[in-house]
Amino acid sequence: MKRIITLSLLLLVCITIIFNACQSQAELDYARYYVNGKGLYEAHCQNCHGEDGKGLGQLYPPLTDSLFLKRNRTKLGCIIKNGLSGKIEINGQEFDGQMPAETQMTNMEIAQLVTYITNSFGNKNGLYDVNAAAADIKNCDK
Template identity: 60%
Template sequence: MAIIMQSCQNEDSITYKRYYVNGKGLYEKNCQNCHGSDGKGLGTLYPPLTDSTYLIANKKKLACIIRNGQSEQITINNVAYQGQMPANNTLADIDIAQIIVYITNSFGNKQGHYDQAEVAKDLAACQ
């Protein structure tokens, strides 16, 4: 029984690490120009990804924001951000899941795993 539990934990850990590493590359390619290599954003134009409170409160919306973009003003730490985030409608669900794992577990965030099935469910809710 212990061996089975250990192998499941190892597989979950490997999956998480794979999502995280792939997400980092996808973030660098698709998100870093605006949100920065350190996730601190760009002035009041592009919001930081360093605010765990905002990311936790909006985790179910992140897939929608990444896929469809966002044009409405958001406020993080009492700072209003007006910049428009373009849609990334060419990203597959797995890519979005990997980006979310990366951003929600980097820059001071620690939110654990988020998989492709959760992305599909969250995207269905935003359409």
């Protein structure tokens, strides 16, 4: 009887592991974009926007305003690619600095970075794939 219970528990654990290991392609894509975006954020953005995305006082805006990121999601790729200068309001606070352009970034890198930013720091906006990034960047106002 003890052996049957042990085997049953082992079988249950195996089934649980197999079930949890099966992710959809969308979940795998999201995870891949997010992880790669985190590395890009650390290399290109974290110095100004901070490890926690809260920015730096009046100098650099936070990336924690979910509403701003959601409303401007189609503009984020352009902002990353071409930089930003002039006044911008985030969380009711005005910033008037200059963000450098990341012209060397590919559409895939921008998609990964936007996926990370829009799903970190309290944000939950889902996958922003390379096709969306390419379309948005193609339509940038220059």
